[in-house]
Amino acid sequence: MVYRPADAGGHTRQEIKTDDTIGFYVIMPLMSFERFLRIYKKFYFDEVKAHTLLYGVLSGSCANCKTMDIKLDSPQCPSCKNAFKYIAFMNPRDHWPKMLKIAQERTDVIFMDYDDFKKSEGELRAKDILK
Ligand SMILES: [Zn+2]
Numbered sequence: 001m002v003y004r005p006a007d008a009g010g011h012t013r014q015e016i017k018t019d020d021t022i023g024f025y026v027i028m029p030l031m032s033f034e035r036f037l038r039i040y041k042k043f044y045f046d047e048v049k050a051h052t053l054l055y056g057v058l059s060g061s062c063a064n065c066k067t068m069d070i071k072l073d074s075p076q077c078p079s080c081k082n083a084f085k086y087i088a089f090m091n092p093r094d095h096w097p098k099m100l101k102i103a104q105e106r107t108d109v110i111f112m113d114y115d116d117f118k119k120s121e122g123e124l125r126a127k128d129i130l131k
Contacts, residue, residue, distance in 0.1 A: 051085040088114040
């Protein structure tokens with residue numbers, strides 16, 4: 001017997017009856033599926049900025065040294081040599097197939113919200129000006 005309770009989190013619970021009196025349940029991830037979910041997590045912005053590839057309309061740039069025309073599949077910046085651990089797309093919907101491909105090939109890369117990045121960068125710049 002297989003049933004799928006609404007709150008099973010995408011998992012299917014399969015009941016295996018061993019005899020008439022004892023039944024036990026095995027939680028199996030049969031129905032698990034992958035989706036992009038936006039999450040919130042605290043980061044040290046300087047650390048993130050040093051390892052972010054910003055992807056605009058047509059090309060990428062290094063958030064650390066501002067080098068432009070960086071290919072999306074570059075694992076590191078050709079100028080400052082920093083590894084790209086984060087990628088922020090200006091228009092994620094326009095680059096959906098690219099994001100799916102990167103997510104499959106480079107499972108360690110984290111996609112970040114472009115506006116979040118720009119907002120934090122602006123706040124940092126404003127603080128520096130006020131110093
Ligand atoms: Zn760089």
